[in-house]
Amino acid sequence: MGHRERKKLEAWRTIRSTALRLISERGYDAVSVEDIAKEAGVSRTTFFSYFPSKEAVAFEFDPQELQQWRALVDAEASDQPLWEALTDLFLDITELLPEWLPVQKRLLVEHPGLIQSARGTCDSFAPDLRAWIARRLPDGDDLRTTLLLNVSMAAFITAVEAWDPDDSVDTLRDTVRTCLRWAGAGLAQPVG
Amino acid sequence: MGHRERKKLEAWRTIRSTALRLISERGYDAVSVEDIAKEAGVSRTTFFSYFPSKEAVAFEFDPQELQQWRALVDAEASDQPLWEALTDLFLDITELLPEWLPVQKRLLVEHPGLIQSARGTCDSFAPDLRAWIARRLPDGDDLRTTLLLNVSMAAFITAVEAWDPDDSVDTLRDTVRTCLRWAGAGLAQPVG
DNA sequence: TAAATACTTGTACTCAGTTCAGGTTTCGGC
DNA sequence: GCCGAAACCTGAACTGAGTACAAGTATTTA
Numbered sequence: 095m096g097h098r099e100r101k102k103l104e105a106w107r108t109i110r111s112t113a114l115r116l117i118s119e120r121g122y123d124a125v126s127v128e129d130i131a132k133e134a135g136v137s138r139t140t141f142f143s144y145f146p147s148k149e150a151v152a153f154e155f156d157p158q159e160l161q162q163w164r165a166l167v168d169a170e171a172s173d174q175p176l177w178e179a180l181t182d183l184f185l186d187i188t189e190l191l192p193e194w195l196p197v198q199k200r201l202l203v204e205h206p207g208l209i210q211s212a213r214g215t216c217d218s219f220a221p222d223l224r225a226w227i228a229r230r231l232p233d234g235d236d237l238r239t240t241l242l243l244n245v246s247m248a249a250f251i252t253a254v255e256a257w258d259p260d261d262s263v264d265t266l267r268d269t270v271r272t273c274l275r276w277a278g279a280g281l282a283q284p285v286g
Numbered sequence: 287m288g289h290r291e292r293k294k295l296e297a298w299r300t301i302r303s304t305a306l307r308l309i310s311e312r313g314y315d316a317v318s319v320e321d322i323a324k325e326a327g328v329s330r331t332t333f334f335s336y337f338p339s340k341e342a343v344a345f346e347f348d349p350q351e352l353q354q355w356r357a358l359v360d361a362e363a364s365d366q367p368l369w370e371a372l373t374d375l376f377l378d379i380t381e382l383l384p385e386w387l388p389v390q391k392r393l394l395v396e397h398p399g400l401i402q403s404a405r406g407t408c409d410s411f412a413p414d415l416r417a418w419i420a421r422r423l424p425d426g427d428d429l430r431t432t433l434l435l436n437v438s439m440a441a442f443i444t445a446v447e448a449w450d451p452d453d454s455v456d457t458l459r460d461t462v463r464t465c466l467r468w469a470g471a472g473l474a475q476p477v478g
Numbered sequence: 479t480a481a482a483t484a485c486t487t488g489t490a491c492t493c494a495g496t497t498c499a500g501g502t503t504t505c506g507g508c
Numbered sequence: 509g510c511c512g513a514a515a516c517c518t519g520a521a522c523t524g525a526g527t528a529c530a531a532g533t534a535t536t537t538a
Contacts (some may be wrong), residue, residue, distance in 0.1 A: 098533090098536080101485095125496095125522080126523090135345060143485080146526090148525065163537085175474065178474075210402045210403070211402070235477075238468070240448060241441060241469065244440040245440045245473055248439070272429070274430070276430070277469070277473060279474060280474075281433070281434055281470055284366070284391075288505085288513075289504070289505090290504060293516095322491085328517085329519070331497095332518075334496080335517080339494075344484075
């Protein structure tokens with residue numbers, strides 16, 4: 095990892111942590127992009143070269159962690175059934191972001207309007223997941239692929255929504271497992 | 287329906303149709319709120335008293351149609367199993383918005399960034415649907431209720447995403463039925 | 479060391495969204 | 509029909525997000 099790349103990641107993390115700290119302290123609306131940039135020792139222009147929007151800075155994935163997760167997806171070659179393997183990939187995601195997750199969740203609780211952009215976070219890993227599902231499904235059934243992707247994400251998001259950030263991340267993982275299991279078993283059935 | 291209420295609905299519809307027309311003609315980014323307001327014969331301030339944002343004007347439900355759908359939900363008392371009844375409620379939604387749906391879908395195809403706010407449209411009926419589900423589920427199982435809501439919406443959205451706006455709305459309905467059936471049967475199972 | 483390339487910065491701009499004070503329209507009671 | 513209250517519309521002025529760009533600085537490669 096060259097000097098340049100290292101500095102870039104460092105800057106990314108400085109901006110993100112500064113942003114989440116300020117927002118936790120003062121609330122989302124009371125913090126401007128200019129505040130964040132100034133506090134992170136960077137210009138407003140540079141802020142927008144790292145993050146496409148103010149909302150993104152709160153929810154986007156750490157580039158390195160995302161890369162690690164992508165490697166896991168590519169390497170996934172277990173003999174588990176599709177849905178179980180998919181569940182594990184979502185559990186992997188929760189492993190990658192234990193640091194900021196409680197802060198982000200608290201932010202969401204206080205500011206429900208941000209849920210939309212929090213969901214947008216999924217866009218960063220959805221394409222990889224979609225390709226992975228398509229690979230494991232018989233010949234190009236696009237509708238089924240998209241449905242598996244969207245429904246599994248919905249189950250995942252449901253678990254995150256239901257999770258109390260004051261509880262441990264393990265609690266979240268249990269809920270993720272439950273939601274994915276229920277969705278996999280079929281929601282038309284009574285609880286089983 | 288008093289004079290006041292009627293005028294308000296009329297203004298709402300004028301603004302919406304003007305907005306969708308201009309956006310179809312020139313593209314989303316090339317139309318400003320000021321353009322829409324001017325063309326609709328109303329002030330910018332008034333625009334924002336009808337719609338919370340520029341994105342909302344393209345996707346929000348017609349208040350009257352939403353009210354009609356709510357009446358359907360409240361009246362729903364068939365002896366169908368939960369998941370079938372839920373499917374019908376989603377099909378009812380597609381019945382309410384045949385007029386603008388193709389335009390909206392074309393807008394989404396050309397401008398994928400708007401998908402987030404299109405999903406936000408669901409927020410207008412989600413609470414009603416949630417209450418309906420909770421009523422039909424054994425004692426306050428919040429997690430299960432939310433999961434049913436989120437997964438059924440995900441299946442619905444999948445169908446809309448997969449739908450080609452040049453096809454008939456009946457095609458969309460078929461896809462909605464398919465997606466809901468698959469999700470209800472359990473996605474861990476092979477296609478059935 | 480020098481040229482090419484990537485990154486940062488300040489400036490200036492557009493436009494979404496909010497606030498507010500004042501004017502206009504509609505409504506209910508008489 | 510008349511009048512006061514309430515709802516509604518409007519223009520003006522403001523904040524702050526996001527973009528474009530030209531000039532400067534650091535990094536890489538040869």
